[in-house]
Amino acid sequence: MAKDVSAVRIVRASDRWHWRNEWLESWQSFPVTGNFDLAGNAHGLLMVNNEDTIDPGEGFDAHTHRNTEIITWVLEGTAVHKDSLGNSGEIRPGVVQRMSAGTGITHTERNGAGRLERQQLHVVQMWIPPDEIDRAPSYQESDITSDLRRNTLLPIASGMPKYRGDAAISFGNRYATLHVALLDPRHSVNAPDALYGHVFVSRGQVEFEGQGLLQQGDAVRLTRTGGHRVSATDEGAELLIWEMHGTAINV
DSSP states (O other): OOTTOOEEEEEOGGGSEEEEOSSEEEEESSOOTTOSOTGGGOBTTBOEEEEEEEOTTOEEEEEEEOSOEEEEEEEESOEEEEETTSOEEEEOTTEEEEEEOTTOEEEEEEESSOTTTOOOEEEEEEEEOOSSSSOOOEEEEEEOGGGOOBSSOEEEEEOOGGGTTTSSEEOSOTTEEEEEEEEOTTOEEEOOOEEEEEEEEEEEEEEETTTEEEOTTOEEEEEEEOOOEEEEEEEEEEEEEEEESSOGGGO
């Protein structure tokens, strides 16, 4: 495809990569498990968009990341984070978390519920590259529950100068912003104009202008386009929308 051609591509929930073990079910918008070329499979800057369900009392033991900006958004349950910088946190719905791996950070992430509580952790985790490698690692989280205005695009994590002061947390890539939209029934927002966009239906159902009905777990990959109207159906919806003005392979 020529670089100056606009495109809209639907990725259905059932067409995502699926990986499962005894305690984890992972639906991956981009292939992650066993993939060592995340940038090569990215859409724009977005290399990972995993929707994971983790059983009570389970999770990821200590492991290390480098030169990755990792954003976590919890849909249900509590994610417990601890890292080698001494940070710890409990990430619940309405809290956005960012971990900038930089030169290297080791962390654990687990379902905060005990095995007898029967509360699964349902979480979306997203990775983009930094715009400069080998920065010092860092961590940030913010409870934005009181700021979650309905029926509008809200920038919640950004490195773009235009959203400085508006986004709850910042990350180390000046070409990307993550928005969330909480839509009441029959309300809508417009996808931002950008070189690349990614619209993920994290809850509910929506009608995407020109493409029809999208279910929970469906995504739209936009290239050199935007402004499309996205409208919730009768049950309402939640959207995670990336606005990106660069590509992972050029960072």
